[in-house]
Amino acid sequence: MATYVLRRFLVAIPVILGITLLIYFMISLAPGDPVTALISPHDAGALGSDWVARERIRLGLDKPWPIRYSIWLNEALHGNLGYSLVTGRSVAGEIVRRLGPTLLLTGTALAFSSVASILIGVVSAVYQNRWVDNLLTTVSFVFVSVPGFFLGLLVIYVFALRLRWLPTGDLSTPGQGFALHDLLTHLLLPALVLGASLTAGLARYTRSAMLETLSQAYIVAARAKGLGWPRVLMRHALRNALLPVITITGLRVPLLIGGSVIVEQVFNWPGLGQLGVEAVFSRDYPTIMALNLLIAIAVVVANLLTDVTYSIVDPRIRYD
């Protein structure tokens, strides 16, 4: 297993390098650059073309993109992710500051959706083709079909504007310092929205996996021997049914980070998704590269963890 993990990490290095190179190349093709993104044409005229040219040189934008990439890579390998071309603040500092809210949001959504999807999937499978199953299936289809941004706006309208039970967005109430209740109140709606479509999809997978497991001979044998349904479900069926679900969940983690972009925009949640959108619009190359590096590493680690967890849950799986 250790050899396997080491081999996976070694393979991941050129993969991540290739991703960063591709991203840098693609973003350099996009029209405009940080200087033109920073100021309006009117301001560019007022500042003069000399100012624009000077700024490009000061920010190193006059160099060809392979050289700029090499400089960035060299610095990144030494632990320096640079400074934002827009804000002047340390990119690493900004990512660390935003990572917490994103992890909080995606972690909560993942935890909620994992628990909910298992419950829904198991109930649906046990009561297959009965009204409970049909109702849960219908609701799942609805949540898979309704776009996340729309659901977000809808819950804001209902819970924040009409009922005034919850705030419209943000991480917390500004100026009041940390308060757990305040944080949870702000977290509830965006986490529910982000988790909703994930729950629906995972619930379907869980249901399918449970149905397949429940039809296995050993389950029938266990029941024939007199074991109770709860024990058969929890000790025998669920553990085997979870194998594909673990795989799907692990593969969904990076998608959650990407999917949080929309939810963060809708709820004004100050996370990495919002940072990424702003960085792309303002052509903030250091921030874009740092974020993509982080996501690439997250994908690699998530895939590895999924495979390792899979082998732990299923002793039949062994890696060399």
Added chain:
Amino acid sequence: MDTRHSRTTLTWRLLALLMTIVVIAAGCAAPTPAVVQQVITQPPQIQTQIVVNTQLVPATQLVPATQLVQTVVTATPVPPKIGNGNSLTIGITSGSGPLSPFFCIGGYCYAPLATLLLGLTTHDDKGQPVPSLATSWEANATADEWTFHLDPKAVWSDGTPLTANDVAWTYETCLDPATGCTMTRHAQLNLIKGASTFKGGADQHVPGITVVDDHTIKFTLEAPDATFVNEMWQGIVPEHVLKDVPHAQLKTDPFNANGPTVVSGPMKFVMRQGDEFYQLAKNDKYSGKPAQFDTVIMKALDDTTAASQLESGEIELGRIPASEAARLSTLPQLNVTFSPVDLVYYWIINTKKSYLKDPKIRQALLYAIDRKDVLQYAWEGNGTVGVPPFAPDWAVNPSLNQYGFDAAKAKAMLTAAGWDWKQKVVIMVGPWPDNVKPAEDTQALLSNLGINAEVRLISAAAWTPEQEGENWDIGMNAGFWSADPSLMAADWTCNGWNSKVTGWCSQDLDKLAAQGLTTTDVTQRKGIYGQISQILNDQLPFLPLYATGTPWGVNKGLQGTKLPTDWLFETWNFTDWHR
């Protein structure tokens, strides 16, 4: 699978589809609040003065004791949240960047900075310069020397006196190319003698900046400029705090990147949470009128989010989309107002293209656009259609051709000018709603006339290089309705940005624009800018669309706001705000 099961499954799937449609439809439906009429009684009120043409005119008017008032009853029993207490939370324009006059670009920083680091002047709600750190100023007869007199009581929040040396240091640091300062794009710093060749460096000074004494500073200009004072509102920075920071590192210094730790304004900086919000506290050392709030939170929000948070009571002031103004004005806890004319929208014409060189073609295009229709579509009709390119009112030439919508005339003019009806006309716009909507309507209007028009949408970051390119015929532009006509005229001089991208240039206009800066006499300037506007009206290098004000939502618990022509100055009279 048996038939009964198939039918059941089908039933549930149809139900799922129906529920999805219902959810989406329910979300799209706009609420219609009930309207209740009631008569309210209040003590008679006497208004003692009114403002006419920027002058106070004494008047006496009795406001009736009883009024018929229509109030709106919402479906929810939850009472609207009216602001109270000594803490205030407002929305400001979203954006990111340093909180520093050196590097501030955008409303996200102007609003807090106006309460933290004061400039020599500020702008009032009509865009006119009013005293701030400078209590008075004067120009010499030829308008190439300006002297500002600072408030002798002005002091930094750490107790250090604020002097003319701080002003000189701020401007010279900004003019040093190593700083990368963007203040110059607003401030008239480049007009100062020696500014354009200033290289910075130790013990180097700009020849045109003279510290006369601790509270007097003089600027000598390269050429006369009667409007120099208009742009001297940028914040002054404490020399004693930053003088030892190398200029190339100023942008990343915490004072600028995070927030100013020493201030001159009515509020002081407490903290910022990234680009989400700033927390400010009352500055007890401020020498002017004190702020009425102990704590202010300024949240950086886009206008759609600001509208939601105004409605929920999470903020008490913010810009809102024009499309929300009517709905929000029905809410009992909010006042919705449009600031005085703020932005002027116009189509610039790429006269480098041979088929757009003829002024008659451009005139025809303006006749072809029903600007009232475009204003209605893009701004719900909130604005003014007209052609005067200048403000204030004294600069408006009353004899300009209004080019009222006339499709038949447009078609006849185009035909007479030999227009090729197969010629494609590309309308280039950025991704902002105030660009896209007028583009859609203009395209439709031109297409109705038989012109082959298409809309090309480009990203914000690509805007500047694309405007300099060739892949457009008509482009959206918007300018601030500035307090002085010279600023808008400058855009159309041969060195101005608009002229550069459109390829249009008039030597006559250049001469007149230069003349307009050499005198402060309003009558003379009126004649000069009248001629300039006539040239632009005849030649039409741009097609004026309309002028709009900025819609604002203000909670009824907040009084004293006078939202300005230029929304960058939303906190210009912050010390007058109160409960």
